[in-house]
Amino acid sequence: MTSPLRDRARQMLKDAGLYCTEPRLAILQVLMQAARPLRQDQIGEKLTLRALNKVTVYRTLESLIEVGLVHRAFTYRRAGYFELADHCTEHQCHPHFTCTQCGVTHCLTDILLPLAKIAQKGFVINRQQVRLEGLCPACA
Amino acid sequence: MTSPLRDRARQMLKDAGLYCTEPRLAILQVLMQAARPLRQDQIGEKLTLRALNKVTVYRTLESLIEVGLVHRAFTYRRAGYFELADHCTEHQCHPHFTCTQCGVTHCLTDILLPLAKIAQKGFVINRQQVRLEGLCPACA
DNA sequence: AAAAAATCTGCAACTCAGTTGCAAATTCTG
DNA sequence: CAGAATTTGCAACTGAGTTGCAGATTTTTT
Ligand SMILES: [Mn+2]
Ligand SMILES: [Mn+2]
Ligand SMILES: [Zn+2]
Ligand SMILES: [Zn+2]
Numbered sequence: 001m002t003s004p005l006r007d008r009a010r011q012m013l014k015d016a017g018l019y020c021t022e023p024r025l026a027i028l029q030v031l032m033q034a035a036r037p038l039r040q041d042q043i044g045e046k047l048t049l050r051a052l053n054k055v056t057v058y059r060t061l062e063s064l065i066e067v068g069l070v071h072r073a074f075t076y077r078r079a080g081y082f083e084l085a086d087h088c089t090e091h092q093c094h095p096h097f098t099c100t101q102c103g104v105t106h107c108l109t110d111i112l113l114p115l116a117k118i119a120q121k122g123f124v125i126n127r128q129q130v131r132l133e134g135l136c137p138a139c140a
Numbered sequence: 141m142t143s144p145l146r147d148r149a150r151q152m153l154k155d156a157g158l159y160c161t162e163p164r165l166a167i168l169q170v171l172m173q174a175a176r177p178l179r180q181d182q183i184g185e186k187l188t189l190r191a192l193n194k195v196t197v198y199r200t201l202e203s204l205i206e207v208g209l210v211h212r213a214f215t216y217r218r219a220g221y222f223e224l225a226d227h228c229t230e231h232q233c234h235p236h237f238t239c240t241q242c243g244v245t246h247c248l249t250d251i252l253l254p255l256a257k258i259a260q261k262g263f264v265i266n267r268q269q270v271r272l273e274g275l276c277p278a279c280a
Numbered sequence: 281a282a283a284a285a286a287t288c289t290g291c292a293a294c295t296c297a298g299t300t301g302c303a304a305a306t307t308c309t310g
Numbered sequence: 311c312a313g314a315a316t317t318t319g320c321a322a323c324t325g326a327g328t329t330g331c332a333g334a335t336t337t338t339t340t
Binding site: 118 | 251256258260263265
Binding site: 158159161163164192193195196199200203218 | 291298
């Protein structure tokens with residue numbers, strides 16, 4: 001039960017100082033292969049080895065977020081969407097475009113807006129998130 | 141039972157083609173006086189004349205959003221935050237800064253980031269939303 | 281100023297994403 | 311491998327937001 005993907009996941013967990021458990025390996029692998037942020041239930045559906053309790057998925061995501069491996073990309077219709085903390089700079093995650101027609105979200109990994117300059121001093125910006133809405137090529 | 145504020149609210153509803161009801165007038169007035177986006181329960185607390193059922197508040201907000209008077213600014217801890225659709229350009233709302241320490245949100249009404257340029261053609265951007273996280277002057 | 285038509289409101293019950301407590305299972309440490 | 315530390319699954323719970331529907335309000339028509 002080994003593969004390059006799985007080994008990378010194992011290493012990430014080890015480096016992060018997290019217990020290397022089956023659920024965490026499985027979820028990390030799902031996220032590593034995802035093209036867009038996923039909800040808890042979507043992650044669950046993509047698990048191949050065995051099903052996981054949703055509580056486990058949520059708690060795993062929480063752990064992965066805590067160590068910086070995963071980001072909560074955005075919320076859509078009250079549900080959280082999670083993705084690997086990749087293609088993000090120190091203070092800014094890549095933007096996401098969601099089509100209001102078909103609902104599909106696209107990661108704009110090659111776009112980076114300038115960081116907002118807050119005139120009023122004293123503000124410390126830790127993260128800037130950009131969200132775009134509109135019509136995707138298929139729906140426009 | 142009249143006031144400049146109330147009259148403005150009444151006019152806004154009339155222009156939007158919505159029935160001019162007591163709940164709508166009251167909620168609009170609360171939003172007109174708010175310095176930051178509010179949750180349903182926060183709006184309810186600020187009502188002075190009489191209490192409204194939360195269903196009414198939600199449905200009123202929905203109506204106001206539909207006609208473009210109100211925006212759902214962002215979601216925080218699974219709750220929606222609403223504000224008057226003011227200080228927004230055609231394709232971009234003003235950014236919001238939320239302090240991760242004290243939880244207070246600030247409207248950055250004087251900041252405007254450039255609209256993202258999506259290389260891949262065919263995308264139609266209808267709205268760009270920017271959200272900032274960090275420490276406010278009081279907490280930094 | 282009715283009366284009729286159109287729309288809104290409140291209530292109660294419901295949905296559904298996410299959380300909590302706790303016992304059992306797994307992983308790490310020495 | 312034993313013991314300590316941590317994680318997992320289950321069941322029950324939370325809380326924001328939604329739905330159906332009867333009765334109330336607002337607007338439009340006579
Ligand atoms: Mn992404
Ligand atoms: Mn605002
Ligand atoms: Zn689309
Ligand atoms: Zn603060």
